[in-house]
Amino acid sequence: MKFNKSIFFKTIIALTFIALVLPVFLSQEVQYVIAFMGIFSFGILHGSNDLFVIEKLNDKPKQNQFIRSLFIYLGVVLAFVVVFYVIPFIALIAFVLISGYHFGEQHFHHKISNQASALASLFYLSYGLLVLFLILYFNSQEVILIIQDMTGYLVSESLLLYLLLSSLLGSLIFYVILSKKNAALKSSALRDVLYLILFSGLFYVSDVVWSFAVYFVLWHSLPSLKDQVNSLYGEFDFKNFFKYFKKAFPYWLASIIGMGVVVWLFKDSKNFLSLVFAFIAAITFPHVFVMRKLFGRD
Numbered sequence: 001m002k003f004n005k006s007i008f009f010k011t012i013i014a015l016t017f018i019a020l021v022l023p024v025f026l027s028q029e030v031q032y033v034i035a036f037m038g039i040f041s042f043g044i045l046h047g048s049n050d051l052f053v054i055e056k057l058n059d060k061p062k063q064n065q066f067i068r069s070l071f072i073y074l075g076v077v078l079a080f081v082v083v084f085y086v087i088p089f090i091a092l093i094a095f096v097l098i099s100g101y102h103f104g105e106q107h108f109h110h111k112i113s114n115q116a117s118a119l120a121s122l123f124y125l126s127y128g129l130l131v132l133f134l135i136l137y138f139n140s141q142e143v144i145l146i147i148q149d150m151t152g153y154l155v156s157e158s159l160l161l162y163l164l165l166s167s168l169l170g171s172l173i174f175y176v177i178l179s180k181k182n183a184a185l186k187s188s189a190l191r192d193v194l195y196l197i198l199f200s201g202l203f204y205v206s207d208v209v210w211s212f213a214v215y216f217v218l219w220h221s222l223p224s225l226k227d228q229v230n231s232l233y234g235e236f237d238f239k240n241f242f243k244y245f246k247k248a249f250p251y252w253l254a255s256i257i258g259m260g261v262v263v264w265l266f267k268d269s270k271n272f273l274s275l276v277f278a279f280i281a282a283i284t285f286p287h288v289f290v291m292r293k294l295f296g297r298d
């Protein structure tokens with residue numbers, strides 16, 4: 001069965017509206033179970049096929065390319081873990097910046113013609129940070145505690161607000177400049193403002209885990225899975241999704257086991273949420289570079 005692009009996005013919008021009202025009916029425990037199921041399934045899965053994507057993107061695959069990529073990949077994850085351990089606050093800033101870029105790129109890459117331009121990168125960064133700081137600001141009480149547990153630093157609510165307003169201003173400026181040369185971007189202005197209003201409502205009424213999970217799974221991981229399946233197999237349908245899933249499964253399982261080990265090792269000294277976010281941070285670094293390469297080819 002083929003997924004038509006508009007049905008795919010209409011389903012995501014409908015699910016977001018459902019997610020907006022669900023917290024009224026569900027206890028926090030049930031919300032956590034659903035949210036983590038989404039993060040650990042589709043969320044982790046969308047980054048589990050990076051090695052296969054690199055292999056496909058290489059024009060002239062070298063001998064032992066897969067083993068080389070695997071070592072580079074694990075090296076980047078390990079390097080980030082070490083940096084996080086030694087200078088956690090700097091590592092967190094780097095993680096937030098790179099995540100902002102990655103979220104923005106996923107949302108807008110198909111509407112911008114020159115992917116390599118610095119303006120496009122700045123726009124992705126500011127839009128992604130805008131969404132992230134909406135999550136962080138509307139859930140500032142919980143977020144401040146998680147950041148303190150992760151890094152030892154106490155950030156203030158007003159800092160989160162300044163960062164939110166700066167990313168809003170940056171998004172507006174880069175949007176106006178880029179929309180002059182990108183008709184698709186210009187014509188989606190109203191739709192994107194409405195999405196931002198929908199996200200703000202969702203993040204305002206929900207806690208941080210629900211807010212992050214709904215955005216991360218529905219608005220980031222599912223569209224990314226769709227783009228990757230399209231790029232690897234030419235079409236996004238159930239058959240090709242299943243092929244992708246079979247390839248990704250061992251890496252997905254390795255990530256889930258790795259995550260379990262990290263949580264178990266630090267369970268007495270760190271909060272569960274901090275550990276989950278730190279783990280996501282470590283596996284996000286190489287993934288962002290692989291996806292940048294993939295979008296550069298589109």
Ligand SMILES: CC1=C(/C=C/C(C)=C/C=C/C(C)=C/C=O)C(C)(C)CCC1
Nearest residue numbers: 095096099102143146208212277280284
């Ligand atoms: C929500 C949240 C945080 C940020 C999470 C981020 C930035 C996640 C990015 C994930 C990505 C980009 C995954 C890969 O595709 C903090 C700052 C840890 C504090 C606690 C709440």
